[in-house]
Amino acid sequence: MTLDFGVVWARWPELLMGLGGTLFLAVSGMILALVIGVLGVAVRRSDSRIGSALVIAFVELIRNTPFLVQIFFIFFAMPLAGLRLNPTVTAIIALGVNGGAYAIEIIRGGVESIPTGQTEAGLALGLRQGEIFRKIILKPALRAVFPSLASQFILLTLTTSIATSISAFELTSVAQRIDGDTFRSFEVYFTITAMYLALSWFVMSLFALISRAAFTYPTR
Amino acid sequence: MSTIGTPELLFLLRGLGWTLALTAIGFVGGIAFGLVVALVRVSRRRWLRNLAAAWIAIFQGTPLLMQLFVVYFGLPLVGMDPPAWGAVAIALTAHASAYLGEIWRGAIQAVPGGQSEAAHALGIRYRSLMRDIILPQAFRLSLPATIGFLVQLLKGTSLAAIVGFIELTRAGQIVSNQTFKPLIVFGIVGLMYFLLCWPLSLWGGRMERRMARNRR
Numbered sequence: 001m002t003l004d005f006g007v008v009w010a011r012w013p014e015l016l017m018g019l020g021g022t023l024f025l026a027v028s029g030m031i032l033a034l035v036i037g038v039l040g041v042a043v044r045r046s047d048s049r050i051g052s053a054l055v056i057a058f059v060e061l062i063r064n065t066p067f068l069v070q071i072f073f074i075f076f077a078m079p080l081a082g083l084r085l086n087p088t089v090t091a092i093i094a095l096g097v098n099g100g101a102y103a104i105e106i107i108r109g110g111v112e113s114i115p116t117g118q119t120e121a122g123l124a125l126g127l128r129q130g131e132i133f134r135k136i137i138l139k140p141a142l143r144a145v146f147p148s149l150a151s152q153f154i155l156l157t158l159t160t161s162i163a164t165s166i167s168a169f170e171l172t173s174v175a176q177r178i179d180g181d182t183f184r185s186f187e188v189y190f191t192i193t194a195m196y197l198a199l200s201w202f203v204m205s206l207f208a209l210i211s212r213a214a215f216t217y218p219t220r
Numbered sequence: 221m222s223t224i225g226t227p228e229l230l231f232l233l234r235g236l237g238w239t240l241a242l243t244a245i246g247f248v249g250g251i252a253f254g255l256v257v258a259l260v261r262v263s264r265r266r267w268l269r270n271l272a273a274a275w276i277a278i279f280q281g282t283p284l285l286m287q288l289f290v291v292y293f294g295l296p297l298v299g300m301d302p303p304a305w306g307a308v309a310i311a312l313t314a315h316a317s318a319y320l321g322e323i324w325r326g327a328i329q330a331v332p333g334g335q336s337e338a339a340h341a342l343g344i345r346y347r348s349l350m351r352d353i354i355l356p357q358a359f360r361l362s363l364p365a366t367i368g369f370l371v372q373l374l375k376g377t378s379l380a381a382i383v384g385f386i387e388l389t390r391a392g393q394i395v396s397n398q399t400f401k402p403l404i405v406f407g408i409v410g411l412m413y414f415l416l417c418w419p420l421s422l423w424g425g426r427m428e429r430r431m432a433r434n435r436r
Contacts, residue, residue, distance in 0.1 A: 061410075066413055069410045076396075154281075162382075164285075193287075
């Protein structure tokens with residue numbers, strides 16, 4: 001059997017579109033995960049016992065079940081919430097919820113590493129609760145956990161491929177269509193594996209850039 | 221439209237059995253090859269180190285689903301024609317070898333370098349140095365991360381469903397399609413995964429906290 005990459009590479013416009021779809025899912029998922037992560041930590045640290053318990057339950061439930069089961073569950077639960085079945089929206093919600101659970105744990109670790117004296121200093125300076133959380137706790141915490149958060153988000157980028165199981169538009173689903181047309185399964189998946197590798201390297205260097213731009217202020 | 225009764229539950233349990241089997245094969249194979257990857261990664265020869273680093277970078281930089289696809293469709297091209305579960309098991313083993321190799325690389329390097337120097341001064345050879353001095357300590361250090369990866373691997377076996385292998389998640393899809401009760405079925409499937417993964421996670425987390433306390 002001979003390999004024929006030509007018929008696969010001839011479909012490069014579709015592959016590039018698919019890559020764009022993957023990037024869109026990844027970035028949307030990351031933003032949602034970050035929002036869930038920050039809100040989750042805020043609730044987890046609040047005085048509400050019930051809220052805190054719910055956040056813990058959410059984190060444990062998500063981190064101990066497969067993403068594939070989560071995305072199926074959300075996909076079939078959407079109509080119950082009165083929403084129309086939309087694979088792309090479902091995929092973004094699933095990625096955000098999954099990444100959010102991990103983000104809560106990561107950010108919480110960073111927040112807990114901030115000495116309480118820092119909060120007290122903020123109070124003494126007359127800052128309000130919100131300001132203290134945003135400026136004195138959250139920003140240094142994010143800076144401390146940025147590397148862990150970045151590798152979690154690269155994992156999230158790779159996880160987008162699972163969205164093909166509900167036929168969301170992204171690189172893997174494009175590959176499956178090309179595979180169906182050409183029967184060149186190995187060539188298609190080998191090609192997009194290389195594309196994913198390039199994408200994860202790209203995202204990694206992007207995070208390195210963000211880290212340098214956002215978090216290089218003097219600490220002492 | 222039918223209900224979820226004993227036959228459906230038994231079908232799910234059979235899928236669960238395959239999930240456990242895939243996890244076990246991938247983990248055992250991953251431990252064996254991961255040890256090789258870790259040792260090569262800290263080898264004295266630079267080209268060997270680079271080779272292991274490339275192996276790790278490829279598996280950590282691509283989706284597990286793609287690794288399954290490439291192995292699944294690639295093996296027949298090199299004249300091997302294993303059953304679906306065999307292809308999945310090979311892919312999971314390779315995947316685990318890279319992740320465990322990187323975890324143990326970190327653990328090996330976390331053992332103070334003075335110990336290697338002391339062993340060298342005592343005339344202890346590489347084999348004995350690794351087997352008797354470095355690896356036992358590295359193993360202890362790496363245990364929480366290794367357990368964390370086991371959970372990751374167990375969840376990862378669900379992707380075998382996408383290549384059509386009937387493990388727990390695929391079994392859930394089939395039952396869901398027959399009964400038209402996706403939320404209940406995937407709820408049960410999710411609960412089964414949770415009951416397997418959660419104790420492992422708690423165990424790993426407890427061990428990590430204990431080790432962090434001891435370091436202080």
